[in-house]
Amino acid sequence: MTGDSYLDRLVDEAALRAYLESELGPAEGFAIEHHGEGHSNETLFVTWGDRKLVMRRPPAGETAESAHDVLREYRVISALSGTDVPVPTAVLACEDTDVIGGEFYLMDRLEGDVVRDAEPERFATPEHRRRMGEGLADTMAAIHTLDYEAVGLGDLGHPSGFTERQVERWGKQFEWAAETTRESREVPHVDEIGDWLEVNVPDEYEHTLVHGDFKLDNVMFAPGTPPWINAVMDWEMGTLGDPLRDVGWMLVYWDTDPLIPDLMPGFLDRPGYPTREELIEQYERASGIEFVHREFYVVLALYMLAAVCEMFYARYLNGNSEDDLYPKMETLVPDIGGRAKELIDGDRTV
Template identity: 60%
Template sequence: MISVSDNDRYLDRLVDEGALRRYLEDVLGEAESVSVLRHDEGHSNETLFVEWDDREFVVRRPPAGETADTAHEVLREYRTIDALQETAVPVPETVIACEDESIIGSEFYVMVREAGDVLRDAEPERFATPEYRSRIGEELVDALASIHSVDYEAVGLGDFGRPAGFTERQVDRWRQQLEWAFEVTENEREVPELEAIGDWLQEHVPSSHAHTLVHGDYKLDNVLFEPGVPPQLGAIFDWELSTLGDPLTDLGWMLLFWHDPSDPEPAMPELMGTFMAREGYPTRDELVERYERQTGVEFENRRFYQVLAAYKMAGLGEMFFRRYLEGNSADPLYPKMEDGVPLLAEQTLALIEGENRL
């Protein structure tokens, strides 16, 4: 019998346990012991850990309830990971994708669970030296460079997006995502600063950019470091926003979640760790320098890309807050966006005016 880690009613909305087991038996073979656990660290698509006798797998599916259009495309995520299996990009091993929503109530996919550590709130003790901290930053940048170096035509992703005009569309898209969230959240409080930020972004969109595969959510806590030392990046997760577009949007996003010693306290501390300010970790400038060396691409229009990253995070936060208000998530992070989004908007305006660098 499938056992569940808790009796949370939200988990019941995420998976029909019996149907999932029957489906996976056809793929993985029968198992004597099966358990399903909801991973509560993710804040977008849902992650379920499945123990299948002595093997471990991950099921990825959208959250329960209504979502903004195209925000949670798990099969798109699967396609990217599957296409990258034989490349230099470190990704988990894929198992199967399922379009039949009758199985667990949505589309989903299955991949092998990787062993190691995700650096979210702190560093593992084995990495707590200046040398290893430096290596963490290097590995993070080098893996991003590997994504942007993929021959996307050769791996079958040539039709995966429209890279021309990507950055301008990003500004428009996230403005639309905010408008969707505001339909509900503005009844609780308003965030007028975000309109000014959106206007500034539209006025400063770069006229051209490189065309590469982009991850869309690349940051330290979306990668896994393998067991042991020195730090070795073993897998990149959360590809739901991957497409063909502007690689510097990935770099700007990564920098938003990196903390320099001189930075203000983060607006969303649950999402933005500060341990990277410790001795040995590279600064943002050093990360940028390594990226430029690894790719040969200059990080032009840096302020634009860092403001865009913060604007997107505000958009995600507001979407989270709407889902909380509508009762479509049990995530304890979501109600904190009531204050977190306005604070991030204030910090972003200061970034535009040159008062901080986030």
């Protein structure tokens, strides 16, 4: 680790070493590296002897209630092992916050690429690009068609009333952040968007396992070609609920006009990548679930994104992150609200 004060707050190396020795046995080699690509839970690479592991823990400092639930991630990936939903192998979980200052879990580290800022050269053909998109839709369909009762996740959430609660929950998350951020600036339209969502919640929807943060850079593509997904990651918001909530979220991030270039791929206009409509059709074929009420689910996703990004901005203002992206949310969150307002007003289509 470096001497950086924020990184020092993420893990006590001596305490972690003692814990790993008690749980995994002694090892000659021990190293920790902070992986700074994510913007929510913290990810650290841990080497323990010959084992390459990944640690997930919440960010340092205050967080919104119910956010950053890493032990939920651990439970889900443990249950999904051996199913059609690819996940890393869970190793251990620690609820004792005295060990490193927060709950955490460890999983095996897989080889492959997380496609975020640029496409891997080996995928830079129309055929491989199309397969990347189709694989993303197929993997989401595998999540939504999984028999969650059979793998022991029947009590993971309460699917009845899920979508109604999502509107309420993300409004509260935004308000939590706004207690800090409104001193810096206001976000236009956010109350109007929340009111519109409350009025337009669908009366009925499927009940499935839901990832909660399903998008291109939360899956890993295995080495080689053709592209295939060997892991779905970041299950902190995994629950039982409305699968179309995942679809709307994926579509917000699959956009040739990305709202947040630092968070969203900027290469989806290249030949071969499926359009949004083609992704929807692939998902519907693979899952047997129709993507209805499209405007509602995309507006909901934008409302969620605004809340998440406003929490990023609050963490920056509170001094609880050194992520270079967070201060940009001063202007980007109002842009997200503007995009949602365009959909509501009919000035933009899904």
